Amino acid sequence: MAGGISSSRVLVAGASGTIGRAVVRQLVADGYRVTALLRSVGSGNDLPELAGADVVQAALSDRSGLERVFAAASPDCVISCIASRSGAPKDAQAIDYAANIALLAAAQAAGAGQFILLSAICVQKPLLAFQHAKLAFEAELAASGIDYAIIRPTAFFKSLSGQVKRVKAGKPFLVFGGGELTRCKPISDNDLARFIAQCIGNPETRGRILPIGGPGPAISLREQGEMLCELAGRPARFKSVSPRLFTYAERALNVGAGVSDWFAEKAEYARIARYYATESMLVLDPASGTYSADLTPEFGSETLRDHYARLLAGD
Known part of the structure; x- marks a missing residue:
C-alpha cells in the first residue's frame, strides 16, 4: 500500500x-x-x-x-x-x-x-x-x-485549460497585463x-x-499561452486584460452588497478574479514576502505540456 x-x-x-x-x-x-x-x-x-x-x-x-x-x-x-x-x-x-x-x-x-x-x-x-x-x-x-x-x-x-478551445479556434490567448504577473507549478x-x-x-x-506543485520550472500565464499556441500549430497571439477591471467591478457591486446577497456574491467573484489574476500559486517566502519557485516543492512527472497535447488531440 x-x-x-x-x-x-x-x-x-x-x-x-x-x-x-x-x-x-x-x-x-x-x-x-x-x-x-x-x-x-x-x-x-x-x-x-x-x-x-x-x-x-x-x-x-x-x-x-x-x-x-x-x-x-x-x-x-x-x-x-x-x-x-x-x-x-x-x-x-x-x-x-x-x-x-x-x-x-x-x-x-x-x-x-x-x-x-x-x-x-x-x-x-x-x-x-x-x-x-x-x-x-x-x-x-x-x-x-x-x-x-x-x-x-x-x-x-484543469484550472489552466480553459483557453484550449479558444486557441484551437484561432482566437488570441487572454493574459492579465503582460502575462508575467503570476507564476505557478501546476x-x-x-x-x-x-x-x-x-x-x-x-x-x-x-x-x-x-x-x-508539479514538476517545474514555474510557468507564467504568457508562457502557458506560448506553449498552447505552439502545440496547436497557431502563431502566438495575445489579448491583454487589465486586472483593474475586476477592481472597478468590485467597487460597483459593493454599492449593493450591504442589502443584497446577489451583489455581495458578485463582488466576491470580482475579488476572486483579481486575486488569481495577480497572485502567484507558489510558496510565499516569509522572509521576503515574495513568492518563491525555489521554495515550492515539486512532485510527479506529468507536465502541463503533456496535458495540453492530450487535450488538443482529443478535441
Whole structure:
C-alpha cells in the first residue's frame, strides 16, 4: 500500500470531484478498501474512476447521517477533497468550514486514526472568504488531536485549460497585463492523488502542512499561452486584460452588497478574479514576502505540456 502501513480502510469525501475521483482510483489500485462518499449516489453512477470502491451517499450538513456512514465504513483514514464550488461567502462557510467540521466529528466518532485535508496554497495569503474558511478549519483540525496532514497544492491542470478551445479556434490567448504577473507549478490530478495516497500513515507527513506543485520550472500565464499556441500549430497571439477591471467591478457591486446577497456574491467573484489574476500559486517566502519557485516543492512527472497535447488531440 502507498503508505506502507497496516491501515486498510480509507473514506474519501468529495469523491465525485476531479481530484476526489483521482484519489479513489489511486487508492483502489494501491489495494486499500475505499469508501467513496458522495452528496448524491446518482452522481457516481457514470464515474468509472470509482470502480472498486463502495459508493455511499450522505448530505454533508447531516451529521447523524454522516456518523452512520462512517460507523459502517469504519475508516482508518479519512481524506477530505470537498471544496466550495463558487467561493461565495455562504457556500465557503458551509462547505470549506462547516462540512469539514462535520466530517472531522464523524471521523473521530468512528475511531479514524488520521484525517488528510486537501486545502489550497492560496490560503497562505488570505484575502477571500473561502480562504478564511479553509484556514479556520485547518486550525480546528490541528487542534483536534487526530493525526493529520494538510495538503496545499498549487494550480491544477484543469484550472489552466480553459483557453484550449479558444486557441484551437484561432482566437488570441487572454493574459492579465503582460502575462508575467503570476507564476505557478501546476500539478496533475494523478500526481496529486499519488502524493495524497503516500501521506496515509506516513510519519514524515504527520501534523504537517504540505505545499506541493508539479514538476517545474514555474510557468507564467504568457508562457502557458506560448506553449498552447505552439502545440496547436497557431502563431502566438495575445489579448491583454487589465486586472483593474475586476477592481472597478468590485467597487460597483459593493454599492449593493450591504442589502443584497446577489451583489455581495458578485463582488466576491470580482475579488476572486483579481486575486488569481495577480497572485502567484507558489510558496510565499516569509522572509521576503515574495513568492518563491525555489521554495515550492515539486512532485510527479506529468507536465502541463503533456496535458495540453492530450487535450488538443482529443478535441
